[in-house]
Amino acid sequence: MDTTAPPASPHRSTSPSSWRPTSGQWASFLQELAHRRGTGGVALPLLKLTAFVSDASHHPLELHLTQDNLTQFAADLGIPFEFNAVSLDAFSPAELISSTGDEIVAVSLPVGCSARAPPLAVILRLVKQLGPKIVVAMDYGADRADLPFSQHFLHCFQSCMFLLDSLDAAGIDADSACKIEKFLIQPRVEDAVLGRRKTDKAVSWRNVFAAAGFTPVPLSNLAEAQADCLLKRVQVRGFHVEKRGVALTLYWQRGELVSVSAWRC
Structure with missing residues (x-):
C-alpha cells in the first residue's frame, strides 16, 4: 500500500511547499483503501488519522x-474517516486514544x-500505544542531531536557504513568503538551536x-510515480525527487527540502 508519496490531490496546491505533514499525501492512502474494498468486496473499517503538528508552523x-478536505474526500470514496491533530507544543498523552481493533490507525509525525515538543523517543512510545498501521515520518532536512x-x-x-531560494524561483507572492518565513523558517531555526540543547546525545532520528x-x-x-506526477505540475525547473x-x-x-518515509511497529 502506498503511504509515502504526496499525490496530485485535487484538494491541495501542487507547490513544493505543499509537502506538509497534513497535506494531500493521504489522498493516495484513501484511494488505495477504496480500491482494495472494490476488489475484495468487503466493508472498510474506520480510518483514524492522527497528525502531530506544531502550533508554530x-x-x-x-x-x-x-x-474538511480529507473528510469530504473520504466520504466521496465511501470510507469512514476521522482526523485528529495533536499539538506537539502542548502535548498531553490523554489526547491519544488506543485503537479498538476494528479500525485502521495512521500517524503523521x-x-x-524541537524546543517545544517532548523527546522523540517519548513520543514514539506513546504512538505505539495507538497501534498504528503506518507512521509517516516527515523530515524537513534541517535536523542532523547526529x-x-x-x-x-x-x-x-543551509536547508532554510534552499527553501527560500526555491520559493523565490517559484515566484511566490510576498504575503505568502512572509508567512512561510514566520511560521516555518523562524521556528525551524529556533528548534535547531534550543531543541538541540534538550538532546542528551547525538543520535539520528532514524536510529531513535x-x-x-x-x-x-x-x-x-x-509512490515514486505519484511524486514525479506532482512535480510535472509545478512549472518551475530545478525541483526533483x-x-x-x-x-x-x-x-x-x-539542496534537500523534505524527505518522506513510512514505518511500521
Whole structure:
C-alpha cells in the first residue's frame, strides 16, 4: 500500500511547499483503501488519522481546511474517516486514544529536534500505544542531531536557504513568503538551536525509530510515480525527487527540502 508519496490531490496546491505533514499525501492512502474494498468486496473499517503538528508552523485554519478536505474526500470514496491533530507544543498523552481493533490507525509525525515538543523517543512510545498501521515520518532536512552542534546548525541554515531560494524561483507572492518565513523558517531555526540543547546525545532520528521498535516500509513504484506526477505540475525547473533508501526526497537544485518515509511497529 502506498503511504509515502504526496499525490496530485485535487484538494491541495501542487507547490513544493505543499509537502506538509497534513497535506494531500493521504489522498493516495484513501484511494488505495477504496480500491482494495472494490476488489475484495468487503466493508472498510474506520480510518483514524492522527497528525502531530506544531502550533508554530500550523495555523488552526490550515488544520481545519485539511480536516474538511480529507473528510469530504473520504466520504466521496465511501470510507469512514476521522482526523485528529495533536499539538506537539502542548502535548498531553490523554489526547491519544488506543485503537479498538476494528479500525485502521495512521500517524503523521514530523521528526527532528524541537524546543517545544517532548523527546522523540517519548513520543514514539506513546504512538505505539495507538497501534498504528503506518507512521509517516516527515523530515524537513534541517535536523542532523547526529552531528556536532556547529555542523548541525550549519545544516539547518543551509536547508532554510534552499527553501527560500526555491520559493523565490517559484515566484511566490510576498504575503505568502512572509508567512512561510514566520511560521516555518523562524521556528525551524529556533528548534535547531534550543531543541538541540534538550538532546542528551547525538543520535539520528532514524536510529531513535529503530530503537523504539519501528521498521521502515519499502517504497512502491506507485509512490515514486505519484511524486514525479506532482512535480510535472509545478512549472518551475530545478525541483526533483529522488529515492534514497526507503525515503522519497524532494530537492531544489542539490539542496534537500523534505524527505518522506513510512514505518511500521
